[in-house]
Amino acid sequence: EDKVVQSPLSLVVHEGDTVTLNCSYEVTNFRSLLWYKQEKKAPTFLFMLTSSGIEKKSGRLSSILDKKELSSILNITATQTGDSAIYLCAVVKNTGANSKLTFGKGITLSVRP
Amino acid sequence: GAGVSQSPRYKVAKRGQDVALRCDPISGHVSLFWYQQALGQGPEFLTYFQNEAQLDKSGLPSDRFFAERPEGSVSTLKIQRTQQEDSAVYLCASLIWDSGVQFFGPGTRLTVL
Numbered sequence: 001e002d003k004v005v006q007s008p009l010s011l012v013v014h015e016g017d018t019v020t021l022n023c024s025y026e027v028t029n030f031r032s033l034l035w036y037k038q039e040k041k042a043p044t045f046l047f048m049l050t051s052s053g054i055e056k057k058s059g060r061l062s063s064i065l066d067k068k069e070l071s072s073i074l075n076i077t078a079t080q081t082g083d084s085a086i087y088l089c090a091v092v093k094n095t096g097a098n099s100k101l102t103f104g105k106g107i108t109l110s111v112r113p
Numbered sequence: 114g115a116g117v118s119q120s121p122r123y124k125v126a127k128r129g130q131d132v133a134l135r136c137d138p139i140s141g142h143v144s145l146f147w148y149q150q151a152l153g154q155g156p157e158f159l160t161y162f163q164n165e166a167q168l169d170k171s172g173l174p175s176d177r178f179f180a181e182r183p184e185g186s187v188s189t190l191k192i193q194r195t196q197q198e199d200s201a202v203y204l205c206a207s208l209i210w211d212s213g214v215q216f217f218g219p220g221t222r223l224t225v226l
Contacts, residue, residue, distance in 0.1 A: 004155075042204070042216075099208060100161055101146075
């Protein structure tokens with residue numbers, strides 16, 4: 001059975017801190033891993049990672065995939081209160097056109113002023 | 114429209130009632146997915162459409178759940194004889210053919226009393 005595990009499940013930090021969110025997976029026919037940010041609305045896309053060792057960066061957020069360790073991390077530097085959200089990790093399998101996502105439970109990040 | 118829209122945003126149903134949840138995907142997106150997100154959990158796959166064809170319904174939890182997309186655009190998820198365990202947020206996502214990145218709607222929060 002496909003499995004995506006995120007850790008920690010929740011995290012409280014102060015503004016300005018740096019955080020690292022973890023995602024590990026066990027899936028057959030892995031194609032890509034995606035990170036989403038979910039506030040009280042639609043999950044919004046952050047990154048899609050397909051190749052191992054190549055960091056993707058967007059502002060204060062960055063992410064990297066390690067296919068050998070079957071894991072990914074999402075880093076947020078200089079956190080702000082607006083970063084408070086649930087961060088979801090999901091994997092896509094190589095099963096033709098059906099790109100259904102298998103999600104982890106999510107990591108609840110709270111950034112305090 | 115610019116993004117995926119869903120309606121209603123909130124629905125309260127009495128146990129045993131039927132409900133219908135609507136999803137308007139991004140114009141031109143061939144693939145459409147429905148997910149169910151219980152409180153404190155990541156989204157879980159329900160069903161997948163490619164145009165009007167329902168190619169995967171392996172995630173539908175029971176035969177009370179039914180989805181359709183008759184003209185390959187708008188989709189409706191119907192739940193018959195709702196039960197309390199159906200209470201969840203129902204998310205719809207669409208993507209351009211095989212791009213791998215799914216764009217989510219804001220979800221419908223269903224509460225069954």
